[in-house]
Amino acid sequence: MNATIRHHALFGLAAAVFASSLPAISRAEDASPWQSDGHSAVRLLAGSRSGAVLLGGIAFQLQPGWKTYWRTPGDSGVPPRFDFSKSENVEAVTVLWPAPLLFDDGAGGHAMGYHDKVVLPLRIVVKNADKPVMLRAAINYAVCNKICIPVDASTELPFTSVASTEDNALFAALDTVPKPANIGDPNPLTIRDVKREGPSDVVVDVVTPDNRELNLFVEGPTPDWSLPVPTLREHSPPGVKRFSFVLDGVPPGVNPDGAALKLTLVDGEKAYEFNVNLN
Numbered sequence: 096m097n098a099t100i101r102h103h104a105l106f107g108l109a110a111a112v113f114a115s116s117l118p119a120i121s122r123a124e125d126a127s128p129w130q131s132d133g134h135s136a137v138r139l140l141a142g143s144r145s146g147a148v149l150l151g152g153i154a155f156q157l158q159p160g161w162k163t164y165w166r167t168p169g170d171s172g173v174p175p176r177f178d179f180s181k182s183e184n185v186e187a188v189t190v191l192w193p194a195p196l197l198f199d200d201g202a203g204g205h206a207m208g209y210h211d212k213v214v215l216p217l218r219i220v221v222k223n224a225d226k227p228v229m230l231r232a233a234i235n236y237a238v239c240n241k242i243c244i245p246v247d248a249s250t251e252l253p254f255t256s257v258a259s260t261e262d263n264a265l266f267a268a269l270d271t272v273p274k275p276a277n278i279g280d281p282n283p284l285t286i287r288d289v290k291r292e293g294p295s296d297v298v299v300d301v302v303t304p305d306n307r308e309l310n311l312f313v314e315g316p317t318p319d320w321s322l323p324v325p326t327l328r329e330h331s332p333p334g335v336k337r338f339s340f341v342l343d344g345v346p347p348g349v350n351p352d353g354a355a356l357k358l359t360l361v362d363g364e365k366a367y368e369f370n371v372n373l374n
Contacts, residue, residue, distance in 0.1 A: 170204025194366035214268035
């Protein structure tokens with residue numbers, strides 16, 4: 096069974112336009128109305144109603160030139176926040192994050208996020224599979240161009256369709272979420288090694304089948320870590336792209352030795368997520 100099928104099996108089987116001009120291609124019960132702030136719009140999507148674990152989504156549309164942020168926004172920006180606590184017959188909701196893009200933040204740093212449109216898949220565990228499910232979301236996010244504007248939206252959506260019209264869009268979004276991987280996996284694109292170089296530098300060796308452009312992102316074990324974006328070194332060993340980053344942005348008083356880091360490797364078509372302890 097390949098990784099995509101395994102990824103979809105977690106849930107079982109079951110645009111730059113805004114609210115005034117969006118085509119009515121979905122049944123009302125499969126997507127909530129767009130909530131628009133003038134620079135962006137957001138709505139909920141419901142997948143097929145099947146079993147106790149459901150697939151849903153949060154869809155964003157952004158005006159040209161505007162962006163919103165990944166769970167780790169980079170040197171500037173605000174990560175989206177979601178509150179599903181007012182939902183009915185919902186035990187837990189997990190937001191799954193598509194691989195981000197890297198932006199120049201306009202102040203000499205970098206930001207990570209999305210432009211145009213993105214769907215964040217949701218893994219929804221229900222309390223009772225035989226009872227109605229109402230997903231309610233309070234969504235707080237920022238949209239940025241030359242300035243950043245905070246947005247608050249509240250929306251709700253029941254899960255009622257045995258075969259949702261949004262299934263294809265949700266599974267396509269799920270395919271953009273980085274796949275779990277291990278250091279040294281025999282994939283054409285993988286991280287071969289992560290090591291310390293001196294007291295504050297970390298070196299990451301990436302194996303790639305060709306000279307494709309890569310992005311590497313690193314996150315600490317808690318949100319108060321703010322590690323820099325790894326940069327590609329000018330000279331790397333044969334067959335390897337060597338990235339490095341400095342242990343800046345570690346919370347005050349925290350010893351980084353042994354910290355659990357998350358590395359996300361993106362090549363534009365594929366993305367993998369690695370967990371590593373910093374030795």
